[in-house]
Amino acid sequence: xxxxxxxxxxxxxxxxxxxxxQELWDNRTVKRTSLCPFQISTPALDQFPVKLWRKLESRHxxxxxxxxxxxxxxxxxxxxxxxxxxxxxxxxxxVCDASxxxxxxxxxxxxxxxxxxxxxxxxxxxxxxxxxxxxFNIFKIAGALLVPVRVDEQGLDVPEGIALAPLAxxxxxxxxxxxxxxxxxxxxxxxxxxxWASRTxxxxxxxxxxxxxxYVGRSLPSLHSLxxxxxxxxxxxxxxxxxxxxxxxxxxVPKGLMGTFTAARHLLDIGSSLVSQKTMSxxxxxxxxxxxxxxxxxxxxxxRDIMVKAIRDALGxxxxxxxxxxxxxxxxxxxxxxxxxxxxxxxxxxGISLIALSPYYQCNPAKSGLIFGFxxxxxxxxxxxxxxxxxxxFEA
Amino acid sequence: xxxxxxxxxxxxxxxxxxxxxQELWDNRTVKRTSLCPFQISTPALDQFPVKLWRKLESRHxxxxxxxxxxxxxxxxxxxxxxxxxxxxxxxxxxVCDASxxxxxxxxxxxxxxxxxxxxxxxxxxxxxxxxxxxxFNIFKIAGALLVPVRVDEQGLDVPEGIALAPLAxxxxxxxxxxxxxxxxxxxxxxxxxxxWASRTxxxxxxxxxxxxxxYVGRSLPSLHSLxxxxxxxxxxxxxxxxxxxxxxxxxxVPKGLMGTFTAARHLLDIGSSLVSQKTMSxxxxxxxxxxxxxxxxxxxxxxRDIMVKAIRDALGxxxxxxxxxxxxxxxxxxxxxxxxxxxxxxxxxxGISLIALSPYYQCNPAKSGLIFGFxxxxxxxxxxxxxxxxxxxFEA
Numbered sequence: 096x097x098x099x100x101x102x103x104x105x106x107x108x109x110x111x112x113x114x115x116x117q118e119l120w121d122n123r124t125v126k127r128t129s130l131c132p133f134q135i136s137t138p139a140l141d142q143f144p145v146k147l148w149r150k151l152e153s154r155h156x157x158x159x160x161x162x163x164x165x166x167x168x169x170x171x172x173x174x175x176x177x178x179x180x181x182x183x184x185x186x187x188x189x190v191c192d193a194s195x196x197x198x199x200x201x202x203x204x205x206x207x208x209x210x211x212x213x214x215x216x217x218x219x220x221x222x223x224x225x226x227x228x229x230x231f232n233i234f235k236i237a238g239a240l241l242v243p244v245r246v247d248e249q250g251l252d253v254p255e256g257i258a259l260a261p262l263a264x265x266x267x268x269x270x271x272x273x274x275x276x277x278x279x280x281x282x283x284x285x286x287x288x289x290x291w292a293s294r295t296x297x298x299x300x301x302x303x304x305x306x307x308x309x310y311v312g313r314s315l316p317s318l319h320s321l322x323x324x325x326x327x328x329x330x331x332x333x334x335x336x337x338x339x340x341x342x343x344x345x346x347x348v349p350k351g352l353m354g355t356f357t358a359a360r361h362l363l364d365i366g367s368s369l370v371s372q373k374t375m376s377x378x379x380x381x382x383x384x385x386x387x388x389x390x391x392x393x394x395x396x397x398x399r400d401i402m403v404k405a406i407r408d409a410l411g412x413x414x415x416x417x418x419x420x421x422x423x424x425x426x427x428x429x430x431x432x433x434x435x436x437x438x439x440x441x442x443x444x445x446g447i448s449l450i451a452l453s454p455y456y457q458c459n460p461a462k463s464g465l466i467f468g469f470x471x472x473x474x475x476x477x478x479x480x481x482x483x484x485x486x487x488x489f490e491a
Numbered sequence: 492x493x494x495x496x497x498x499x500x501x502x503x504x505x506x507x508x509x510x511x512x513q514e515l516w517d518n519r520t521v522k523r524t525s526l527c528p529f530q531i532s533t534p535a536l537d538q539f540p541v542k543l544w545r546k547l548e549s550r551h552x553x554x555x556x557x558x559x560x561x562x563x564x565x566x567x568x569x570x571x572x573x574x575x576x577x578x579x580x581x582x583x584x585x586v587c588d589a590s591x592x593x594x595x596x597x598x599x600x601x602x603x604x605x606x607x608x609x610x611x612x613x614x615x616x617x618x619x620x621x622x623x624x625x626x627f628n629i630f631k632i633a634g635a636l637l638v639p640v641r642v643d644e645q646g647l648d649v650p651e652g653i654a655l656a657p658l659a660x661x662x663x664x665x666x667x668x669x670x671x672x673x674x675x676x677x678x679x680x681x682x683x684x685x686x687w688a689s690r691t692x693x694x695x696x697x698x699x700x701x702x703x704x705x706y707v708g709r710s711l712p713s714l715h716s717l718x719x720x721x722x723x724x725x726x727x728x729x730x731x732x733x734x735x736x737x738x739x740x741x742x743x744v745p746k747g748l749m750g751t752f753t754a755a756r757h758l759l760d761i762g763s764s765l766v767s768q769k770t771m772s773x774x775x776x777x778x779x780x781x782x783x784x785x786x787x788x789x790x791x792x793x794x795r796d797i798m799v800k801a802i803r804d805a806l807g808x809x810x811x812x813x814x815x816x817x818x819x820x821x822x823x824x825x826x827x828x829x830x831x832x833x834x835x836x837x838x839x840x841x842g843i844s845l846i847a848l849s850p851y852y853q854c855n856p857a858k859s860g861l862i863f864g865f866x867x868x869x870x871x872x873x874x875x876x877x878x879x880x881x882x883x884x885f886e887a
Contacts, residue, residue, distance in 0.1 A: 130558035140557035149553055157545055161536035162526035164734035200596070204760040211632075216612075232758050236607075338560035340764040342596075342738070362628050364600040364760070368736040 130471065132480040133402075134448045135424045137471030138308075138335050139394045144387060148374065151381075155373040163373065166366035170357040171198025171345070175376035179331075179345050182379060187306065188320040189329070191347050197356050198367050201344040202332035203229065204360075206267075206300060208346065209328045210237035212359050213298045219263035221256045225455030227274055230267060230302075239265070243457035246273055250280030253287040262295055269302040270318055271309075272421045275452055275466050279421075285318055293324035301329045305422040307336045307388055308470075310396045312420070325349035333375065335423060336388060343367055343375055395470045398477060399425065402469035405481040413489055414465065423470035426452065429463040433489055438465060441487045447480055526867065528876040529798075530844045531820045533867030534704075534731050535790045543779060544770065551769040559769065562762035566753040567594025567741070571772035575727075575741050578775060583702065584716040585725070587743050593752050594763050597740040598728035599625065600756075602663075602696060604742065605724045606633035608755050609694050615659035617652045621851035623670055626663060626698075635661070639853035642669055646676030649683040661694045662687075666714055667702040668817045671848055671862050675817075681714055689720035697725045701818040703732045703784050704866075706792045708816070721745035729771065731819065732784060739763055739771055791866045794873060795821065798865035801877040809885055810861065819866035822848065825859040829885055834861060837883045843876055 130137065155163045170176070176193035183189040199205045214220060216238025222230060224243035234241060242263060244256040251268050266288065270280035280288075292299050301318045319329040332344035348356050360366065378384050399418065402425055406416045414427035429435055435451035442449045442465075452464035469477060526533065551559045566572070572589035579585040595601045610616060612634025618626060620639035630637060638659060640652040647664050662684065666676035676684075688695050697714045715725040728740035744752050756762065774780050795814065798821055802812045810823035825831055831847035838845045838861075848860035865873060 130561055137561065140560045143557065143560060145553050145560075149549075153545070157541050161539065164536045164539060164541075164736045165526055165533065166735055200760045203758075207759055229758065236758065339562055339761070340560045340766055342760075342764055362599075362625065362632065363603055364596045364738075365735070368738055370736055 131446055131448050132472045132476055133424075133467040133469065134471060135450060135466060135468035136335060136339070137468055138338070138423060139391050139398070139470055140338055141473065142391055142394050143338050144383070147383060148378070151377045151383075152370060152374045154377070155370045159370075159373075163369050165369060167369045167372075169361035169366045170353070171196070171367065172369060172372035172376060174380070175372045176345070178376050178379040182384070183329075183331075183347065187303070187314070187317045189317055189347070190320070191329075195347050195350055195353060197346050197348060197353065197360060198372060199332075199344040199346055199360065200342045200364070200367055201334050201339075202302065202304075202330050203233075203344075204363070205330040205332070205344055205346040206230065206233050206302065207237075208356055208359050208363070209298070209300050209330065210234050210239070210265075212352065212355055213265055213328070214239050215264070218265070219260040221251075221260060221263050221266040221268075222457075223251055223268060223273060224457045224459050225275060225452065225461075226267070226457065227455060231457070234265075234267060241457070243459070245459045246276060246278065248278055249284050250278050251284060251288065253284050253291060257291055263297055265298045265300060266292065267300045267302065268318070269304045271303050271306040271314060274304055274422075275424070275426055275450070275455060275464075277417075277419055277422065277426055279315060280318075282315060285315070285321055289318065289322055289324070289326065292322075292326040297326065299327045301327050303329060303331055305335060306331075308392055308395055308423060309421040310392070310399065310419075314421075319347060325351075336384070337375070337378075341371060341375070343371055395423065398469045398472065398474060401474040401477050402467060402481075405478050406467065409481050409485040416467075424466050424468045427465050427467065428452075429465065431463075433463060435463040435465055438487070438489055441489075442484055445483055445487055447484050449484075527842055527844050528868045528872055529820075529863040529865065530867060531846060531862060531864035532731060532735070533864055534734070534819060535787050535794070535866055536734055537869065538787055538790050539734050540779070540783060544774070547773045547777075547779075548766060548770045550773070551766045555766075555769075559765050561765060563765045563768075565757035565762045566749070567592070567763065568765060568768035568772060570776070571768045572741070574772050574775040578780070579715075579725075579727075579743065583699070583710070583713045585713055585743070586716070587725075591743050591746055591749060593742050593744060593749065593756060594768060595728075595740040595742055595756065596738045596760070596763055597730050597735075598698065598700075598726050599629075599740075600759070601726040601728070601740055601742040602626070602629050602698065603633075604752055604755050604759070605694070605696050605726065606630050606635070606661075608748065608751055609661055609724070610635050611660070614661070615656040617647075617656060617659050617662040617664075618853075619647055619664060619669060620853045620855050621671060621848065621857070622663070622853065623851060627853070630661075630663060637853070639855070641855045642672060642674065644674055645680050646674050647680060647684065649680050649687065653687055658691055659693055661696060663696045663698065664714070665698040665700045667699050667705075667710060670700055670818075671820070671822055671846070671851060671860075673813075673815055673818065673822055675711060676714075678711060681711070681717055685714065685718055685720070685722065688718075688722040693722065695723045697723050699725060699727055701731060702727075704788055704791055704819060705817040706788070706795065706815075710817075715743060721747075732780070733771070733774075737767060737771070739767055791819065794865045794868065794870060797870040798863060798873050798877075801874050802863065805877050805881040812863075819864055821863045821865055823861045823863065824848075825861065827859075829859060831859040831861055834883070834885055837885075838880055841879055841883055843880050845880075 176196040214237045220234045220239035221242045221244045242260040319327045329347035416427040439449045439451040450466040453461040572592040610633045616630045616635035617640045638656040715723045725743035812823040835845045835847040846862040849857040
């Protein structure tokens with residue numbers, strides 16, 4: 096398989112695994128300690144119906160069979176997988192049955208499984224450029240030779256990917272909403288990507304980030320729903336639709352790979368809590384999931400508006416922010432000459448968690464910007480946080 | 492680094508990772524679906540104080556801060572790590588502080604982390620022979636060149652390991668109770684192993700399996716407690732001391748490696764549920780953990796006695812079983828000419844889960860035997876299961 100000559104900023108790491116990868120982990124992992132504004136990936140946890148959840152849980156925990164205290168099938172609890180398959184059919188137009196769905200501990204584990212099972216060391220993998228450190232590291236550690244492919248207003252530039260590494264083994268893409276730039280992969284790009292994958296037998300990892308939280312218009316059909324050749328691995332999670340501590344997610348895999356994915360999950364960490372899986376299954380099938388999503392989507396949209404207004408009012412002279420159409424964060428682009436990494440460091444000292452955009456770029460010209468998670472914080476906290484932020488010294 | 496010429500039954504697998512490893516996963520992973528007698532690794536779940544657990548959990552879940560719905564520090568919740576450090580000091584004579592303890596989702600994840608962080612592909616790793624499929628696979632998939640080292644009545648034959656692969660990077664050992672043969676690693680072997688590791692800068696993975704369940708005499712000091720050179724990675728779990736669905740375990744690592752292990756855990760699956768960690772912390776510090784272990788140890792010892800008597804009464808003509816001094820399973824050795832794999836298959840058809848001993852052997856002459864988990868099943872279920880088993884046709 097030909098390898099791309101694309102220069103990689105991390106290429107100084109000689110081996111993708113073992114001790115030589117320590118440096119990569121040490122330097123590039125975001126270490127979270129507690130919830131502080133404006134962390135991303137956090138839904139409105141203050142709105143989660145905890146008592147209802149606990150009541151449903153009691154059926155299987157306090158009053159249930161002691162075998163509920165274990166894990167059961169390493170592929171996951173079948174009725175939950177059936178509920179997810181129905182959910183994906185209704186909301187993402189996906190045709191897949193429970194026998195293709197594997198329960199994971201979240202999208203992070205889903206991507207690690209896909210990288211472990213599908214990649215041999217030294218094979219090329221397209222990643223979006225910019226891309227989060229975590230996605231970068233997951234594929235790097237699996238031994239991939241990473242090929243950063245630029246994103247434009249239509250999302251991943253598929254023709255560029257094909258030009259750089261036509262025979263890559265795998266492409267990572269977040270089509271519903273690119274992280275961190277926020278655009279949606281256009282339909283023509285979706286079709287071009289699927290066409291490339293089916294011609295070359297490449298795999299597509301579809302990270303369907305925040306598909307539950309679209310505030311404007313309708314989502315495009317998922318890549319998985321357009322795929323007639325079984326090339327897409329669909330990665331989903333309940334961390335943001337429910338709560339991160341739940342530790343439940345799922346992947347949808349082509350039927351022929353289900354045995355291998357299941358065995359790999361079993362080998363990694365055996366399986367997920369059966370009580371959590373049974374409770375999640377009830378939460379979906381009894382209608383609570385949709386009610387919760389509907390309610391929380393409204394809450395998120397309100398917080399988004401408060402965030403955008405607060406940024407524009409207090410920081411409009413240095414930040415340009417668009418109203419995000421989906422997801423849990425807003426991206427503000429900094430005016431020329433301002434260094435996002437410096438500002439994020441100063442903000443951290445003031446107790447505000449912001450993510451700097453520019454380090455996410457691998458090869459393409461970096462933009463300077465800041466990422467604000469808005470969903471996890473009530474309006475007043477958002478306004479207070481932005482006020483605090485407006486007092487720091489932005490110029491170097 | 493010189494490589495052992497020891498022939499490996501799995502050596503036909505050309506590459507340790509990626510798609511070529513599918514066959515290994517497919518063929519050698521035990522797939523569990525539900526709790527049935529006589530599954531191993533299952534404590535007396537019917538005796539777990541579920542209501543107490545749920546009451547403690549409420550403090551952090553129903554009435555707590557919404558940020559409890561997330562994960563917090565990827566190394567784990569500090570008070571839990573402090574409680575574990577105190578527990579290990581008292582019960583395993585270990586000197587380690589919370590800053591060396593990383594919370595995992597169980598011992599399986601702990602071993603995967605150790606294999607990922609400490610091994611480079613192609614390096615030698617000693618494993619015990621016989622060894623469970625899961626341990627075999629974890630180190631195989633990390634890219635190790637496995638060196639099976641025989642066990643005798645003193646446990647791992649350290650001189651043989653040194654003769655076979657003197658410069659191995661790592662040794663896997665279960666010193667408290669070898670799985671599946673049940674012996675304890677002798678003190679002289681412990682010292683020889685530590686001496687070898689400190690001389691060659693090798694790592695020792697101490698899988699302290701079922702150290703909580705010793706029925707006779709006192710445990711020997713853990714390898715970690717005897718280690719003056721920071722060579723031991725200690726792997727522990729709450730799956731058997733509490734319940735498997737809890738998904739909490741821990742590893743104790745040398746101080747200099749803590750950052751890398753933490754980053755690796757964060758990259759694998761972000762972290763463990765904060766509510767579970769806070770509840771476990773309270774469960775230990777308020778004294779419930781010791782009371783529970785004391786009580787359940789008695790229950791397990793009773794079930795062990797019922798199991799051994801039932802096997803001797805009904806199957807004594809074909810199985811020789813010793814009373815296990817520790818742990819959750821009994822090993823029965825089959826009389827000559829009886830095939831353990833065939834019998835385990837027939838038992839499975841009758842709804843009885845038995846593990847055949849002989850496939851666990853890698854290089855050394857295999858014994859034929861069957862492994863009976865006794866702890867998870869009340870006396871009557873044990874007697875009923877053994878009666879059902881006594882009716883199957885044992886001869887081929």
